[in-house]
Amino acid sequence: MSALRACNNLRNSLRRVPRLARHISDSVDVESNDGPSVGDHVPRNFEDWSALQLRRAEVGTLIDIFSDYGSNRRQENAFRLRDSVRRPVANATVSSLLAAGAHLGHATSRMNPNFMPYAYGVRANSTVIDLDHTVPLLRRAANLVRAVAFEGGQILFIGTRPDLRKIVKTAAGRIGKQGYYISDRWIPGTLTNSSELFTPAVANEVEVRPDLVILLNPLSNITCIRECALTHIPTIGIIDSDADPRVVMYPIPANDESPQTAEIIAGILSIAGREGLALQMEDEVRVDEAIHQERDEEFWDALEREEHDPDILEEDAAEQRYEEEHGAELPIGRFDH
Amino acid sequence: MSCRMQGLLRASLAPVRRHAFRSPRRALATRGPFVPPLQQMQTGGIPMRQWPMEEDLEYEEEDPDSDSDEEVDKFGELIERGKPAPASPSFYSGRAAYYDQLAQVESAVNHTRSALKMLQLLPLPDFAREALPNRPAVWKTAKEMGADLQVSMTSSRYRAMTRLLGQLNEYYRIAFAAGCDDLALRTRNLLNIFESPAKTAALTRGRRKTLYTDQLGRSYTFGKRKTSTARVWMVPVALPSEELEVVDLEQVASLDEAAALLTSQPDRFHEPQLVPKSTILINNIPVGEYFAVPADRERVVRPLKMTGLLGAYNIFTLVRGGGSTGQSGALAHGIAKGLLVHNPDLGDLMRRTKLLRRDPRMVERKKPGRAKARKGYTWVKR
Numbered sequence A: 001m002s003a004l005r006a007c008n009n010l011r012n013s014l015r016r017v018p019r020l021a022r023h024i025s026d027s028v029d030v031e032s033n034d035g036p037s038v039g040d041h042v043p044r045n046f047e048d049w050s051a052l053q054l055r056r057a058e059v060g061t062l063i064d065i066f067s068d069y070g071s072n073r074r075q076e077n078a079f080r081l082r083d084s085v086r087r088p089v090a091n092a093t094v095s096s097l098l099a100a101g102a103h104l105g106h107a108t109s110r111m112n113p114n115f116m117p118y119a120y121g122v123r124a125n126s127t128v129i130d131l132d133h134t135v136p137l138l139r140r141a142a143n144l145v146r147a148v149a150f151e152g153g154q155i156l157f158i159g160t161r162p163d164l165r166k167i168v169k170t171a172a173g174r175i176g177k178q179g180y181y182i183s184d185r186w187i188p189g190t191l192t193n194s195s196e197l198f199t200p201a202v203a204n205e206v207e208v209r210p211d212l213v214i215l216l217n218p219l220s221n222i223t224c225i226r227e228c229a230l231t232h233i234p235t236i237g238i239i240d241s242d243a244d245p246r247v248v249m250y251p252i253p254a255n256d257e258s259p260q261t262a263e264i265i266a267g268i269l270s271i272a273g274r275e276g277l278a279l280q281m282e283d284e285v286r287v288d289e290a291i292h293q294e295r296d297e298e299f300w301d302a303l304e305r306e307e308h309d310p311d312i313l314e315e316d317a318a319e320q321r322y323e324e325e326h327g328a329e330l331p332i333g334r335f336d337h
Numbered sequence B: 001m002s003c004r005m006q007g008l009l010r011a012s013l014a015p016v017r018r019h020a021f022r023s024p025r026r027a028l029a030t031r032g033p034f035v036p037p038l039q040q041m042q043t044g045g046i047p048m049r050q051w052p053m054e055e056d057l058e059y060e061e062e063d064p065d066s067d068s069d070e071e072v073d074k075f076g077e078l079i080e081r082g083k084p085a086p087a088s089p090s091f092y093s094g095r096a097a098y099y100d101q102l103a104q105v106e107s108a109v110n111h112t113r114s115a116l117k118m119l120q121l122l123p124l125p126d127f128a129r130e131a132l133p134n135r136p137a138v139w140k141t142a143k144e145m146g147a148d149l150q151v152s153m154t155s156s157r158y159r160a161m162t163r164l165l166g167q168l169n170e171y172y173r174i175a176f177a178a179g180c181d182d183l184a185l186r187t188r189n190l191l192n193i194f195e196s197p198a199k200t201a202a203l204t205r206g207r208r209k210t211l212y213t214d215q216l217g218r219s220y221t222f223g224k225r226k227t228s229t230a231r232v233w234m235v236p237v238a239l240p241s242e243e244l245e246v247v248d249l250e251q252v253a254s255l256d257e258a259a260a261l262l263t264s265q266p267d268r269f270h271e272p273q274l275v276p277k278s279t280i281l282i283n284n285i286p287v288g289e290y291f292a293v294p295a296d297r298e299r300v301v302r303p304l305k306m307t308g309l310l311g312a313y314n315i316f317t318l319v320r321g322g323g324s325t326g327q328s329g330a331l332a333h334g335i336a337k338g339l340l341v342h343n344p345d346l347g348d349l350m351r352r353t354k355l356l357r358r359d360p361r362m363v364e365r366k367k368p369g370r371a372k373a374r375k376g377y378t379w380v381k382r
Helices: A002-012 A017-026 A046-066 A094-100 A113-118 A131-150 A162-174 A199-205 A218-230 A259-308 A317-326 B003-013 B096-118 B126-130 B142-149 B155-178 B181-194 B199-204 B255-264 B294-307 B324-342 B344-352
Strands: A104-107 A119-123 A126-129 A155-158 A179-182 A212-215 A235-239 A250-253 B219-225 B228-236 B280-282 B313-320
Touching: A094 A131, A094 A259, A113 A119, A113 A131, A113 A250, A126 A131, A131 A155, A131 A212, A131 A235, A131 A250, A131 A259, A155 A162, A155 A259, A162 A179, A162 A259, A212 A218, A218 A235, A235 A259, B096 B142, B096 B155, B096 B181, B142 B155, B155 B181, B219 B324, B228 B324, B280 B294, B294 B324, B294 B344, B313 B324, B324 B344
Parallel strands: A155 A179, A155 A212, A212 A235, A235 A250, B280 B313
Antiparallel strands: A104 A126, A119 A126, B219 B228, B228 B313
């Protein structure tokens, strides 16, 4: 009964869900008490609560039934707030970076003179970062990540702030077995003193050496940058206006204090890494097929040669001896025409 | 292996310089140079460096004596000589076991939370949350957890772990109360890994030992006051049954019959007693004999009088140590506890009258510079 009433109300009013629920409760007759609806007072006993649960389930079912009708708005063609950690964008645009606040640098008094090429200007005593430089540099870094992942290299994401913890973890997860992350603290000596840090047994057994290091807050991890430089490991880093871009091999000038910027950048780099893995798999399949094809061709070639000229066929010593004793026999599978 | 394939292998090795990082596979140069897919769209503009193709390469003669760095198996693939990569994604943090375990617990918390939301059990109204059955959690100590994971567990790491575990415990309580057996079982299995084996001991620490009556209905309790200790056994007095017929002496036939009745059923020779009669023995001596001073007797009997159970119990006690006041106080304490065992409903009354309180007053020690605990020496002017 209440479902029928709800259908009528749906037809009459094109409103969003919470209002719909209230509309249902408003139009209810005095005699039939359907109980509280979503948005009413907090349930105070079991009857209230079960009524609330039932109502929620009813509304959900109604939405499911009627979502095939009505508006053509879908997730693809409507605005939807995006969880950029779980489902990041694959390509950066200046507008998305602006929206994330990637262009906001630090105070002008703290600007590093080597950062000048990447600075757009000054506004309210703070440096504005030129995103027209950021986008191609980000693309270059993404290409590098893709190439390293393709070659089977270890990629290490470093984000040592609490808000970067989840970002580096999910980014490393996208790169599968080749992705690693540090969310707490870079231990000095990880690369230069690995046998001490990881015990000699582990250091001998396992390759303690990342092939690419991506830093989301490089200024807090100068030790890491230094160790990477000493051990010749390429680095990518988000460089803010108070940092020297030359400390990392592939700087990405952007705001390092904004978690949204870090989400976008880490997302783009990790998706590039995932593409590299996919290309690697494709390539392996192609190589395997090529090898199999080669072997097949060789086999059929050898068979053809044998058919045309049986004398060329190499026999081993044991077979020759047998033939001498017992006489030559037809090979298995060959029929005399 | 064919000559052609070997040639390809040599060709792939000769002009290509060894990279800084090891390539885990593929000696065959069947692929071209790596071109990023996005740049494949762009033609012209940027001139691509031409890598040497198969035809351009010069094949070296096969030299079986030369020592090659890379070994090749019969399919032409490089045998990987390098070390394998670390297995755990948090390897470079130095505490891989801890971070992996933390990530596992965190994902369990997230999954349980979404499952409970789907079942409409979250967010839980306040009245339901208060009605949940209590399940206090006692986690392993930081040292024990550190030993399990083989990492040094600092206080901040321990705090992070126990916070997540507490959250999971809350979700377990909800799932268990709601009857979601599968979810509750899985959560419980994870929580059991971290629960202290001494949980029951920790939870019952400080709690009083449960007192009980044995199969004959006797309670055994203990009382103390000053330096005296009293062991008290109490058993309820059996009331005479009211069905007993009082013997009418005029109807008894002979004297022998009367004598027989007297020995076998002495209770029938008088009216049934409505007031029960009880005995209190202290070191096998009745209370009246043991305590000469009436104040001590009063003190012993006070708990029975307060609760109105004066003749209801036969009490046997053994008391030791101290003097008359201490012993009588100890007895009172023990008797009060015994009364509580037999009548748990009287707990409130006894607590209000402070009968169950072990009197903490002890003899104060003498201090140097004073004649006694408080008494000072006579003050002399000069």
